[in-house]
Amino acid sequence: MLSIYTVLSVQNFVIAKVMGKPKNLIWKFYNTIKRGSKVKVQCLFYAKEYVTHVDRMVNHLLSQCSSCPTTVKETIMQHQTAKPGSTQDIASTSSNEISVNLCEEEESDKMSVSSASAASYQSSIKGFIDRMTPQLKLHLDQSFARAVYASNMSFHIVENPYVKEFFEKLRPVYSLPSRKLLSGRFLDEEADEIKKKVHGILHEAAFVSIVSDGWSNMRNEGIINFMVTTPNPIFYSFQNATDHRHTATYIAEQFKNVIHEIGSEKVMSIVTDNAANMKAAWHIIKEELPHIQCYGCSAHTLQLFVQDLENFTTVSAHTSSVNKIVTFFKNKQVPAAIFK
Structure with missing residues (x-):
């Protein structure tokens, strides 16, 4: 007796075969190149050639292509994250992955469908997709801003091409906050947070x-x-x-x-x-x-004491000699190198 899983799998497979396999969105970002009997594709942003393999083409744009615009990456990710069981997912699954022996018993059918689902998941693009929620994006922006403030770095760092390239390679889905955000909203929020901590310490x-x-x-x-x-x-x-x-x-x-x-x-x-x-x-x-x-202030008191001490003739003469010696070695390259 056939299980309901077997019937649904066969039904979906038949629907996909009848409707035909829809062309993946990824093809819009590649040029097709024919060299004799071989067909390859070329990335529009990086001029890199690939064999006609959808997963590799998607992985290149999402994870490897540093010239691919962020908007294109987001469009590809939204297209690839269709709900499981949709016609698009069924059509993109190979016939070997959903083939089921209709003459086997129900337990055998369940095992076959389970194996096919696992193989389909492993070969899907979901393993290459990097998702980021708005909450995580905000948390990372605030952490980066805090590092900039604590290090006294210029807000122009977010516009440095090498810094942007580093973050694109580190996590392509993440984009740095703008200089306006660093110098405005995030700075005000961080100042308010510090004030709250200070008032909390003083209260206790x-x-x-x-x-x-x-x-x-x-x-x-x-x-x-x-x-x-x-x-x-x-x-x-x-x-x-x-x-x-x-x-x-x-x-x-x-x-x-x-x-x-x-x-x-x-x-x-x-x-x-x-x-x-x-x-x-x-x-x-x-x-x-x-x-x-x-x-x-005790440190200021000590400073005043030393200044009064320097006014003595013997001390001032000694200090003058020391200053001349130090100045000589600072201004002479060879003697300074000997001491180093």
Whole structure:
């Protein structure tokens, strides 16, 4: 007695034979070349010749051809991922894979159909297709953006042809995010994520200390930065002070803003350099928040001590001799090479 699987397989095979084998979409991207009795195909994008084997032709465009446009790859993948059991899949299956001995018993029929299905799956193009969900694409874009930000790389890296070629060979289905996304949406999202982490750490900390210093950035703009130690140091914020003089009153106001944002009950101390305006700002802060202790930076104190030490005649003379020796070997090629 024949099984239902056998009947359906034979029925599908007959339908495919009657309708004829539909031509695969892949042929649109190849030129047919006849050389005598032999027929070959040539890739439109890479001029590579292949024998007329659909699986190899598809694999070349999806995995090997670096010149194949992304839109073409997506079109091929959508065409190849038809649902199992469709007329297209049946028509593309060879007769040997679905041949069944109609005289055998039901168990034998099931085994034959199972073997034919396995052979059909192994020879199908699905093994060569790389799928990517929108969620995975977004996750990879964000991970790449984070690597760019952490390495201080230029956003133009996504337009570098060698970088694009590397990712196309690594995973053809993945395309790098645009420079606009890196400098806009992803950067804003990463900044918001960092802020959330910082606020989470500060929320869990029982007590903190604020460390600050004034300096100029690459554009010679005045900056006052604020670090928070828990005791691990965390960058909290900065204040663009280009339009303001670094007076004691102004500095004290900026400190108090940060203190109240974090919570004055958590802030136990403030550390700055030993400049006169900073020391004056300490007194202004302590008038309003007397529980906060103010300290000068020990590293800055050591620096000031060394500068005073250099003013002694014996030390300055020795330093001058050392500078001359160092300058000589830095500017002379042969003596520098001997020391190396």
